Amino acid sequence: xxxxxxxxxxxxxxxxxxxxxxxxxxxxxxxxxxxxxxxxxxxxxxxxxxxxxxxxxxxxxxxxxxxxxxxxxxxxxxxxxxxxxxxxxxxxxxxxxxxxxxxxxxxxxxxxxxxxxxxxxxxxxxxxxxxxxxxxxxxxxxxxxxxxxxxxxxxxxxxxxxxxxxxxxxxxxxxxxxxxx
Numbered sequence: 001x002x003x004x005x006x007x008x009x010x011x012x013x014x015x016x017x018x019x020x021x022x023x024x025x026x027x028x029x030x031x032x033x034x035x036x037x038x039x040x041x042x043x044x045x046x047x048x049x050x051x052x053x054x055x056x057x058x059x060x061x062x063x064x065x066x067x068x069x070x071x072x073x074x075x076x077x078x079x080x081x082x083x084x085x086x087x088x089x090x091x092x093x094x095x096x097x098x099x100x101x102x103x104x105x106x107x108x109x110x111x112x113x114x115x116x117x118x119x120x121x122x123x124x125x126x127x128x129x130x131x132x133x134x135x136x137x138x139x140x141x142x143x144x145x146x147x148x149x150x151x152x153x154x155x156x157x158x159x160x161x162x163x164x165x166x167x168x169x170x171x172x173x174x175x176x177x178x179x180x181x
Contacts, residue, residue, distance in 0.1 A: 001113070002100070007096075011061040012079075015062075016065040017067075019069070023085050025047060034146070036153075043058065043063070109149075164176070
């Protein structure tokens with residue numbers, strides 16, 4: 001999930017494959033939801049019809065879902081990250097380099113996600129673990145996962161105001177993002 005998240009943030013082409021249309025839609029929507037508060041501004045097609053498979057050769061980034069019966073048509077795509085939802089694999093071609101999160105944030109995010117998805121890990125090393133470990137409901141787990149990614153964005157974007165440059169030559173001040181800072 002973190003590879004797909006980073007691929008979406010760095011504007012790569014992402015293709016989901018599954019034999020279930022519901023799973024395709026859910027996976028595409030989940031990836032967009034994890035990017036909140038950012039909005040994905042490229043091509044987004046949760047279920048691509050068979051007649052439009054040539055869209056996969058577009059040079060622009062996308063998040064597209066395709067039924068797995070068309071997997072043979074996707075084999076020649078060299079610059080597309082392919083997530084097989086049925087097999088649980090993510091295939092990243094050799095020519096695609098995905099920039100991951102900076103190291104302290106990456107490890108913290110992995111640990112936070114593993115604690116949300118498998119809460120027994122927190123008490124696994126205790127000599128006398130508590131007798132009851134409450135598993136959170138799916139709705140609560142969804143909120144916890146969203147909170148992990150929202151916290152990640154807060155840490156990534158903290159201090160962004162130091163990079164803003166105000167130009168006061170114009171009647172209305174203009175705010176620019178100063179990349180050097």
